[in-house]
Amino acid sequence: xxxxxxxxxxxxxxxxxxxxxxxxxxxxxxxxxxxxxxxxxxxxxxxxxxxxxxxxxxxxxxxxxxxxxxxxxxxxxxxxxxxxxxxxxxxxxxxxxxxxxxxxxxxxxxxxxxxxxxxxxxxxxxxxxxxxxxxxxxxxxxxxxxxxxxxxxxxxxxxxxxxxxxxxxxxxxxxxxxxxxxxxxxxxxxxxxxxxxx
Amino acid sequence: xxxxxxxxxxxxxxxxxxxxxxxxxxxxxxxxxxxxxxxxxxxxxxxxxxxxxxxxxxxxxxxxxxxxxxxxxxxxxxxxxxxxxxxxxxxxxxxxxxxxxxxxxxxxxxxxxxxxxxxxxxxxxxxxxxxxxxxxxxxxxxxxxxxxxxxxxxxxxxxxxxxxxxxxxxxxxxxxxxxxxxxxxxxxxxxxxxxxxx
DNA sequence: TGGCCGTTTTAATCTGCATTAAAATACGGA
DNA sequence: TCCGTATTTTAATGCAGATTAAAACGGCCA
Numbered sequence: 001x002x003x004x005x006x007x008x009x010x011x012x013x014x015x016x017x018x019x020x021x022x023x024x025x026x027x028x029x030x031x032x033x034x035x036x037x038x039x040x041x042x043x044x045x046x047x048x049x050x051x052x053x054x055x056x057x058x059x060x061x062x063x064x065x066x067x068x069x070x071x072x073x074x075x076x077x078x079x080x081x082x083x084x085x086x087x088x089x090x091x092x093x094x095x096x097x098x099x100x101x102x103x104x105x106x107x108x109x110x111x112x113x114x115x116x117x118x119x120x121x122x123x124x125x126x127x128x129x130x131x132x133x134x135x136x137x138x139x140x141x142x143x144x145x146x147x148x149x150x151x152x153x154x155x156x157x158x159x160x161x162x163x164x165x166x167x168x169x170x171x172x173x174x175x176x177x178x179x180x181x182x183x184x185x186x187x188x189x190x191x192x193x194x195x196x197x198x
Numbered sequence: 199x200x201x202x203x204x205x206x207x208x209x210x211x212x213x214x215x216x217x218x219x220x221x222x223x224x225x226x227x228x229x230x231x232x233x234x235x236x237x238x239x240x241x242x243x244x245x246x247x248x249x250x251x252x253x254x255x256x257x258x259x260x261x262x263x264x265x266x267x268x269x270x271x272x273x274x275x276x277x278x279x280x281x282x283x284x285x286x287x288x289x290x291x292x293x294x295x296x297x298x299x300x301x302x303x304x305x306x307x308x309x310x311x312x313x314x315x316x317x318x319x320x321x322x323x324x325x326x327x328x329x330x331x332x333x334x335x336x337x338x339x340x341x342x343x344x345x346x347x348x349x350x351x352x353x354x355x356x357x358x359x360x361x362x363x364x365x366x367x368x369x370x371x372x373x374x375x376x377x378x379x380x381x382x383x384x385x386x387x388x389x390x391x392x393x394x395x396x
Numbered sequence: 397t398g399g400c401c402g403t404t405t406t407a408a409t410c411t412g413c414a415t416t417a418a419a420a421t422a423c424g425g426a
Numbered sequence: 427t428c429c430g431t432a433t434t435t436t437a438a439t440g441c442a443g444a445t446t447a448a449a450a451c452g453g454c455c456a
Contacts, residue, residue, distance in 0.1 A: 030315050031232075031313060031315045031316055032230035032231055032232055032233065032312070032313045032316065033230055033232075033233060034229070034230055034231075034232035034233035035230065035231060035232040035233075035313055035315075035316050112312075114230070114310075114312060114370065115229060115230045115233060117228045117229045117233075118229055118230065118233050152392065154388065154389055154392075155385045155388070155389075158382070158385045158386045158388070158389060159389040161364075161367070161368075161371055161386070162364040162386065162389050162390055163364070163389075164367070165363050165364040165365070165366070165367025165368070165370070165371075166359075166360040166361070166363040166364045166367075167363070168363070168367055168370075169359070169362070169363025169364075169366055169367055170359075170363070172312065172363070172366075173359055173363075184356065187353040187356045188356045188359070188360065190352065190353070190356070191352055191353075191356060191357040191360050191361075191393045191394075192360055192393065193393075194350065194352075194392070194393040194394075195389045195390065195391075195392040195393030196389075196392075
């Protein structure tokens with residue numbers, strides 16, 4: 001899914017675009033959407049601000065792409081977990097582990113979707129849609145777990161909110177590299193899953 | 199703690215200042231610090247942007263005060279819980295309930311401290327300091343709970359991160375009024391506490 | 397070497413917004 | 427009613443940063 005741009009599309013082009021999105025995500029997470037200038041982003045790439053326009057139509061599209069990327073990564077974690085199968089608890093655990101790993105791993109920083117109101121109306125609606133779908137799908141897993149007895153009978157809406165919040169907040173405190181990442185991926189989900197056990 | 203401003207200080211002045219901080223917090227939570235103009239904030243109060251300067255020195259100070267307020271509210275919840283006493287688990291539960299109640303309650307929206315890098319260096323250091331103290335104090339409670347057997351032996355750093363993340367994220371999904379607030383305050387903490395039980 | 401294409405920069409332009417100063421309004425008390 | 431203080435507005439000013447257009451650079455192939 002993706003390049004609707006009328007720009008050339010050498011292999012290198014796509015790679016650099018990806019780097020751009022990560023650099024932007026890092027900046028946005030630190031200083032917010034409006035708080036980061038295109039100069040901030042381009043500096044991470046050793047470029048000038050104007051160079052960004054070669055890869056993307058403007059700042060608005062940049063956030064939009066970042067948020068789409070964040071949604072896609074979350075969705076992938078969830079879908080993979082579902083496909084792997086198991087009890088509700090097992091699927092939920094698998095998802096959390098995968099999503100946490102994505103946050104701490106090679107994918108580089110994932111944009112926190114915290115400034116959705118800043119998006120253009122159409123884009124915002126799309127992102128909200130993706131977000132709602134994600135929540136709904138996760139809550140369904142919790143429901144299944146309650147059904148099959150692997151998860152304690154809880155308010156799935158609130159429980160989902162809590163787990164998503166904890167995950168979404170990760171970029172706020174995690175800035176480490178590989179070594180510490182491994183530790184986080186191992187220990188962080190433990191507490192979250194513990195609250196689900198009957 | 200507080201008015202170092204050289205402005206007049208009628209009783210009404212303080213009240214309006216408080217309303218200003220809440221309006222600002224709401225705006226900041228929605229569109230981020232740089233994303234909200236002083237016009238946005240003043241509109242919530244039926245004022246002009248310039249009127250804000252009667253109450254506060256500038257936009258920078260506005261965030262700073264918002265963040266200080268957020269920190270103070272969190273600290274109050276924690277200190278009250280500690281004073282109420284009990285096992286580690288009881289204190290932790292009490293804290294979470296109080297903090298969640300503050301988020302959903304009359305205190306109006308509490309600013310999410312998500313754009314700390316945008317603060318002036320001195321202010322930033324102060325806020326970070328408060329934030330660190332808060333985390334440390336909460337982790338100590340978890341340690342106590344592990345010690346007295348009321349809390350499962352867990353990684354207190356990660357567990358603290360998870361719980362704080364879940365709480366900090368509340369303003370992102372809670373926009374309701376009294377009725378729904380009561381339900382949230384009752385059900386939201388349940389899951390969080392469940393993960394602590396041995 | 398010369399020219400084309402992909403990439404980046406330089407040098408404007410334009411707009412939104414924080415900030416300030418001066419003027420206007422509201423209102424309680426003499 | 428008139429004055430003075432508290433509050434708010436109107437009307438500049440100035441800058442930062444997004445966006446654009448045109449020029450420059452770099453390498454690859456003929």
